[in-house]
Amino acid sequence: MKxxxxxxxxxxxxxxxxxxxxxxxxPIYSIAVGAFKTQVEYYQSGLALPDNFFNxxxxxxxxxxxxxxxxxxxxxxxxAISVAGNIVLGTMVAxxxxxxxxxxxxxxxxxYLVAQVIPMVTTQVATFxxxxxxxxxxxxxxxxxxxxxxxxxQIVIYLQFVNSIPKDLxxxxxxxxxxxxxxxxxxxxxxxxxxxxxxxxxxxxxxYNDFYTPYLYMPKQDxxxxxxxIYSFIGPNAAQLxxxxxxxxxxxxxxxxxxxxxxxxxxxxxxxxxVK
Amino acid sequence: xxxxxxKTQRYLILFGFLTIPVVLSxxxxxxxxxxxxxxxxxxxxxxxxxxxxxxxDNYVEIFTKPEVFSTLKNNLYYxxxxxxxVVFALYFAVILTGKLKGRNGFRVALFLPYVLHSVATxxxxxxxxxxxxxxxxxxxxxxxxxSWQQSWLGDKRIVNFALAFISMWKYMGLNMVIFIGxxxxxxxxxxxxxxxxxxxxxxxxxxITLPSIRGVxxxxxxxxxxxxxxxxxxxFVMMLGANDxxxxxxxxxxxxxxxxxxxxASAMAVVLLIMVLLFIVIQRKLLFREGRSE
Numbered sequence: 001m002k003x004x005x006x007x008x009x010x011x012x013x014x015x016x017x018x019x020x021x022x023x024x025x026x027p028i029y030s031i032a033v034g035a036f037k038t039q040v041e042y043y044q045s046g047l048a049l050p051d052n053f054f055n056x057x058x059x060x061x062x063x064x065x066x067x068x069x070x071x072x073x074x075x076x077x078x079x080a081i082s083v084a085g086n087i088v089l090g091t092m093v094a095x096x097x098x099x100x101x102x103x104x105x106x107x108x109x110x111x112y113l114v115a116q117v118i119p120m121v122t123t124q125v126a127t128f129x130x131x132x133x134x135x136x137x138x139x140x141x142x143x144x145x146x147x148x149x150x151x152x153x154q155i156v157i158y159l160q161f162v163n164s165i166p167k168d169l170x171x172x173x174x175x176x177x178x179x180x181x182x183x184x185x186x187x188x189x190x191x192x193x194x195x196x197x198x199x200x201x202x203x204x205x206x207x208y209n210d211f212y213t214p215y216l217y218m219p220k221q222d223x224x225x226x227x228x229x230i231y232s233f234i235g236p237n238a239a240q241l242x243x244x245x246x247x248x249x250x251x252x253x254x255x256x257x258x259x260x261x262x263x264x265x266x267x268x269x270x271x272x273x274x275v276k
Numbered sequence: 277x278x279x280x281x282x283k284t285q286r287y288l289i290l291f292g293f294l295t296i297p298v299v300l301s302x303x304x305x306x307x308x309x310x311x312x313x314x315x316x317x318x319x320x321x322x323x324x325x326x327x328x329x330x331x332x333d334n335y336v337e338i339f340t341k342p343e344v345f346s347t348l349k350n351n352l353y354y355x356x357x358x359x360x361x362v363v364f365a366l367y368f369a370v371i372l373t374g375k376l377k378g379r380n381g382f383r384v385a386l387f388l389p390y391v392l393h394s395v396a397t398x399x400x401x402x403x404x405x406x407x408x409x410x411x412x413x414x415x416x417x418x419x420x421x422x423s424w425q426q427s428w429l430g431d432k433r434i435v436n437f438a439l440a441f442i443s444m445w446k447y448m449g450l451n452m453v454i455f456i457g458x459x460x461x462x463x464x465x466x467x468x469x470x471x472x473x474x475x476x477x478x479x480x481x482x483x484i485t486l487p488s489i490r491g492v493x494x495x496x497x498x499x500x501x502x503x504x505x506x507x508x509x510x511x512f513v514m515m516l517g518a519n520d521x522x523x524x525x526x527x528x529x530x531x532x533x534x535x536x537x538x539x540x541a542s543a544m545a546v547v548l549l550i551m552v553l554l555f556i557v558i559q560r561k562l563l564f565r566e567g568r569s570e
Binding site: 009010013016017020021023024025026027028030031034042043046047089092093095096100102108111112115117118119121122123124125126127128129130145146148149150174179180181184205208209210211212216226227230231234241244245247248251252255256258259260263266267270271 | 280282285286288289290293294296297298300301303304305306307308309311312315322364367368371376382383384385386387388389391392393394395396399400401402403404406409411414415417418445449450453454456457458477502505506508509513525528529532533538541542545546548549552553556
């Protein structure tokens with residue numbers, strides 16, 4: 001009796017999983033096949049597989065007209081600078097806060113915590129005027145400055161790692177006469193590598209996905225990033241669903257590849273952040 | 277700096293390592309939040325720096341003109357969708373923490389939407405929802421369910437559900453993985469002991485699982501609530517807020533950048549900020565109250 005029930009449960013669980021998988025993959029499937037179809041084919045063949053998987057015409061067109069090349073180039077520059085800066089600043093804060101006692105320590109941690117609570121999207125109106133008065137409006141400096149600062153999640157993850165590094169390591173380095181900066185550079189920073197890997201991936205995905213910041217702060221044509229490029233592409237080309245599908249597919253690829261190879265780090269970062 | 281005493285080095289490190297991060301945080305989080313308060317009391321247009329102090333006029337406008345708060349009703353769709361999504365996330369987290377063949381593959385597959393590019397995802401759904409050639413209506417047609425076919429983005433009664441669904445589609449996997457993390461930290465012998473005592477699956481869930489993940493569950497609910505209040509990307513990219521899909525944030529952004537009324541927009545942002553903070557404070561208070569009674 002009990003056994004039958006548990007078999008029924010298992011079947012039910014697999015059934016719900018199958019439904020969920022269908023819901024997740026149906027939209028992705030439909031644009032994946034659509035991307036290889038000609039326009040006429042797209043409108044006639046419904047959800048069937050494309051006639052020719054080597055029809056790359058749509059991809060050529062969207063890269064060409066949609067400025068995707070430019071978008072990828074710009075977002076790569078922004079990503080490289082802001083993620084590198086973000087990691088350096090984040091590890092420095094974690095080292096300073098994790099290893100030393102000083103008067104403002106609590107205040108600084110509190111500052112990060114409260115900043116997290118202020119929803120970025122609401123203060124944009126005022127942030128805009130800061131960016132403008134710094135002369136960063138319509139330059140790559142604007143998003144870089146906004147992405148550079150560490151968030152509380154990052155500090156918390158780093159602090160956990162810093163606290164797990166034995167203080168003896170610092171002390172024996174000091175006996176050998178190493179400077180504190182050297183301790184940070186040659187002991188702490190390298191030992192934070194697993195956390196850094198997680199944070200680089202999560203940060204890169206969130207910057208790559210961000211629409212709001214580039215849209216507001218870099219409306220200039222040649223500063224388009226992937227988000228804003230595809231956004232302005234759909235305006236006049238709304239009818240060409242096949243070409244748009246190709247664009248979506250191209251844009252999906254980088255983070256999917258990153259995710260499939262780095263799942264472990266992504267899952268670790270996501271769970272770590274919330275359970276704290 | 278290599279020849280300084282450790283005491284001096286300590287000062288140099290603290291000063292050198294913390295100045296830039298603190299300045300960044302002050303400039304891009306705190307200063308905007310504070311100046312927002314000031315702008316909200318002015319008639320600033322956002323062009324140039326001329327502004328007149330007009331007291332609480334902007335706030336009066338917000339609370340007397342119905343069109344500002346009426347956008348909040350569209351945020352309710354995202355709240356509803358978010359709550360449904362939390363339930364699904366918890367369900368899948370529970371079955372994917374148990375003994376189930378292929379659970380890792382399922383986790384990866386269900387998490388996938390979260391890593392997909394957000395704007396491209398919305399545009400993908402624009403193709404899916406397309407009235408004539410969209411894959412959803414095509415699928416329904418192929419299944420013989422022609423009567424279920426809808427103008428998903430054109431019909432005012434449906435469009436907000438269609439948009440909130442995108443948000444569910446994207447974030448369900450994220451919430452699921454967070455729940456899985458919390459579930460895995462529950463010691464397994466609790467369940468074993470309960471099984472020996474003859475507890476049913478539901479009883480185990482009700483009396484072991486739920487209490488153990490309460491903290492995460494509360495966090496998730498507060499994130500759902502604030503996320504719904506801040507809904508912006510999906511309706512903006514899909515519809516530009518047209519067809520009665522404008523949310524509070526879209527209305528704020530338009531007021532500032534389209535209608536050049538930064539003063540009023542700032543006041544709206546302050547109102548939103550207060551609402552978000554209020555919910556967070558309420559949640560914290562509830563948490564602390566529990567903490568004391570235990």
